[in-house]
Amino acid sequence: MTVGLIEPVDSGEFWKLSFHPDLQREAYVTEPAAEESKGLAKKVEELSKLGTLVLVGLYVLGLLITNGHLMLLGIADFSALQARFVMTGILFVIYTLILLMLPVSLVFGLWFGYQIVKNMSTGWTRLLLSLLAILLCLWLVVELFGSIVGYMLPWGRTWDMALKNEFKPSFYIRDLVTCAHQLKDAFWHAKIIFAGVALQVMLAMFLYLMGLWGNLKVSEDAHKGLVKLAPYLSLLAAPSLFLLIMGYADSVFPNLLYNVGGGQPHIIELHLKATEAPLLLKELPALNRDNSATSTTTAPLVLWHQDEAFFYVTPASVHAISAGGLTAIAVGSIQAVRYLAGYIRVGSDGRIDTSHVASTP
16 A cells, blocks of 8 residues: 655645655555454454353353252252353363273373383283383372362362372372272263263264374275264264263262362251241251250251252251152241251262261250
């Protein structure tokens, strides 16, 4: 772009068009800058739309998981927007990534451990070194993923405990068992295993078709067969994901810490209003702390859900929701709430497997 100036030649009767070099240079500088600014604004707009879409997806995912769990208890909560649903969705994504990465890491660790020592020696020495390398890689994988999962479980060990034991071999041997148990608690469920295997198969197919595994020696006929099979396998994606969500909501979500997006119920004592307590504790004797008609304090309760109107609770000693049933206590009947230390191991269908409640004075 060239910028011209109209200048008078003499007394204003004649005019000429001249080109000013400074203005010409400024025009050349300004035009690309404007284009760059528009491109940056477009990228920001696209990122904001993508971010909004991701947040909405996480919110819907958290809403489905939360209500899938509450459905087992006979209640639902679609009443209000809750930012916590986004945390629940993020936790599920992290859980799914661990589910997919764990078997891959185990297989790769075993293969890598064998590759390290296979050319180092021969005979029994190579066999012994291979076993040691495989055990070391296995220990690393279990410790890594077990520690991550343990951070999410109320009864899991803290992630930094391994650093506080001064690298004592005896601790790490015991800790391997602890981390393995934590992985079992989080993933050893029929629905989770079945859905995880199906997703692994589809992920492997996707990676192969994307060319990430193109170096594998697969015949042309086998390759064409896989390509034809891919659309049919993709049909399993939706039911597998649905099964994973339902299995997670049933057996895993209620055992993950509430503060990180899980559904672990709180253990509480309710201090009821004096005018409401006698009637409530008389009609619901399982909630009574000392079997006194005048008592205003309940026994330790499991708080499964809370909304604007009710606290949904069961006694902490009940072994199944169907046995004790949920009790909805109106918020207006409660004077104070005391949160107790402890945790609940929740089985499938809302069953309380074990209850670990701190003693109360």
